[in-house]
Amino acid sequence: MAKQVKTAISPTRDEDYPEWYQQVIKASDLAERSPVRGCMVIKPWGYALWENIMQAMDNLFKATGVKNAYFPLFIPLSFLEKEAEHVEGFAKECAVVTHHRLEKGPSGRLEPAGALTEPLVVRPTSETIIGDSFSKWVSSYRDLPILINQWANVVRWEMRTRIFLRTSEFLWQEGHTVHATAAEARERTRMMLDVYTTCVEDYLAMPVIQGHKSLSERFPGAVDTLSIEAMMQDRKALQAGTSHFLGQNFARASEIKFQTAAENEEYAWTTSWGSSTRMIGGLIMTHGDDDGIILPPKVASAHAALLPIIRKPEDRPVVMDFTEKLARELKEKTYHHRKIGVEIDDREIGGARGWDWIKKGIPLRVEIGARDIAQNSVYVGRRDQTPNKKSSFSRDQFVAEITAILDEIQQNLFQRALAFRKKHTVKIEDRKAFYEFFTPENQKKPEIHGGFAISGWCGSNDCESKIKEDLTVTIRCIPFKNENVKSRCICCGKQSDSPVVFAKAY
Ligand SMILES: [Zn+2]
Numbered sequence: 001m002a003k004q005v006k007t008a009i010s011p012t013r014d015e016d017y018p019e020w021y022q023q024v025i026k027a028s029d030l031a032e033r034s035p036v037r038g039c040m041v042i043k044p045w046g047y048a049l050w051e052n053i054m055q056a057m058d059n060l061f062k063a064t065g066v067k068n069a070y071f072p073l074f075i076p077l078s079f080l081e082k083e084a085e086h087v088e089g090f091a092k093e094c095a096v097v098t099h100h101r102l103e104k105g106p107s108g109r110l111e112p113a114g115a116l117t118e119p120l121v122v123r124p125t126s127e128t129i130i131g132d133s134f135s136k137w138v139s140s141y142r143d144l145p146i147l148i149n150q151w152a153n154v155v156r157w158e159m160r161t162r163i164f165l166r167t168s169e170f171l172w173q174e175g176h177t178v179h180a181t182a183a184e185a186r187e188r189t190r191m192m193l194d195v196y197t198t199c200v201e202d203y204l205a206m207p208v209i210q211g212h213k214s215l216s217e218r219f220p221g222a223v224d225t226l227s228i229e230a231m232m233q234d235r236k237a238l239q240a241g242t243s244h245f246l247g248q249n250f251a252r253a254s255e256i257k258f259q260t261a262a263e264n265e266e267y268a269w270t271t272s273w274g275s276s277t278r279m280i281g282g283l284i285m286t287h288g289d290d291d292g293i294i295l296p297p298k299v300a301s302a303h304a305a306l307l308p309i310i311r312k313p314e315d316r317p318v319v320m321d322f323t324e325k326l327a328r329e330l331k332e333k334t335y336h337h338r339k340i341g342v343e344i345d346d347r348e349i350g351g352a353r354g355w356d357w358i359k360k361g362i363p364l365r366v367e368i369g370a371r372d373i374a375q376n377s378v379y380v381g382r383r384d385q386t387p388n389k390k391s392s393f394s395r396d397q398f399v400a401e402i403t404a405i406l407d408e409i410q411q412n413l414f415q416r417a418l419a420f421r422k423k424h425t426v427k428i429e430d431r432k433a434f435y436e437f438f439t440p441e442n443q444k445k446p447e448i449h450g451g452f453a454i455s456g457w458c459g460s461n462d463c464e465s466k467i468k469e470d471l472t473v474t475i476r477c478i479p480f481k482n483e484n485v486k487s488r489c490i491c492c493g494k495q496s497d498s499p500v501v502f503a504k505a506y
Helices: 017-028 044-063 084-093 127-137 182-203 249-254 278-287 313-331 351-360 370-374 395-423 431-437 461-471
Strands: 031-033 040-042 074-076 096-104 110-122 146-155 169-179 209-212 224-231 237-245 257-259 265-267 269-276 304-309 342-344 364-369 377-382 390-394 425-427 452-456 474-479 499-503
Touching: 017 031, 017 278, 017 351, 040 044, 040 169, 044 146, 044 169, 044 182, 044 278, 084 249, 127 146, 127 169, 127 249, 127 269, 169 182, 182 209, 182 224, 182 237, 182 269, 209 499, 224 278, 224 395, 224 474, 224 499, 237 278, 249 269, 269 278, 278 395, 304 313, 304 351, 313 342, 313 364, 313 370, 313 395, 351 364, 364 370, 364 395, 370 377, 377 395, 390 395, 395 425, 431 452, 461 474
Parallel strands: 304 342, 304 364, 425 452
Antiparallel strands: 031 040, 074 110, 096 110, 146 169, 169 269, 209 224, 209 474, 224 237, 237 269, 257 265, 364 377, 377 390, 452 499, 474 499
């Protein structure tokens, strides 16, 4: 007899968290590896999720006056070189185009030919190419502000890749704005971080901590980087969005100048901000359980799977008729600005069918059998509850209450994640306790460690690197909350002006 499988995913999170992550993605049909090393294929179930995230975010951006545009995939190498810190930050992961055609070589095989006079870098981010356009768009203070976003793909040549979390090519959005004053640019930087926070907390149901990055974790070329940090179930941090105040660094590099009202010529102030398909990795690791992913209803690829149960061939017409009518009625309804998404699965594969939808993370599974139809009822399983727990609803009651049920699931996921983060966030003032907190509890599970430590930091690079070297723990952010609360540096004991969040990170 086959070993009884208690959970749909093997290994479980406790047994091997990184492998659990890979298996969950495989079982969910969200995405798969591609023949190109480090790149992923996003399958329809995963892309629908991404579309919903994009839609939510796009609406939030536009509500703040941002407009979408599109810029080239290729950046002339000389553009990238204009900002010294910037090019240094990205140099090690650039894909570079050096030729523009193929010719048969002496061996008879196709070889690159037609060398470019200037190599083109496949965009790792677009500050420099967009900055070039901005320099032409801006001449007077009347042209400001410029508020642009681009939905695109970028390439950062990664040596170690993991689907959604770190891939050589990924999908993202990058916002770029130009302002007349530093204060206005800083305000925009913060505003967009708040937009990310709303999207990630309200839609992805992932609680986050907002804060500033330390100098070493800043975006290359930025004056200030703000981020939102979420805790995954292995208690590591995941950066779910960043917003950068670029000062005048990129304006100088790209010659973005404007005439002030007093007719002086000044460099403009710019910001940039980005979030990517990495958020999907975060969503999986925040909500997933040992049966697979759990999709928050507000961004779920679909909301309900209708599962007609056909025990006898003669039942089929009645059961399918009931199912299709129910689907039509549900699809008429709206849940958070989207029509309710319904999938009908009439494959006759027994219990495996229900498990398929559990692994795909769909919020609701609705079983419809001949006996239920006789009583005009349906049998509903919720993905935020154990697989065996199902409740009977009258058909009409279910139609009437589906949006309330989805809301309950959405809230439940957020509250669970928040409780988990609270449980594993500890204020630590003692250096020994700090080191113990980040020492693996069990050598067999090196990925399980403390969580978030809220501790003092003197601001020195030495203390930051010492902790990174000893524990592979980094400063995730200097949280806005508790800013200017004095304490002692966890490493050297000198005065700390604000506590910081220390954690291991993705
Ligand atoms: Zn220190």
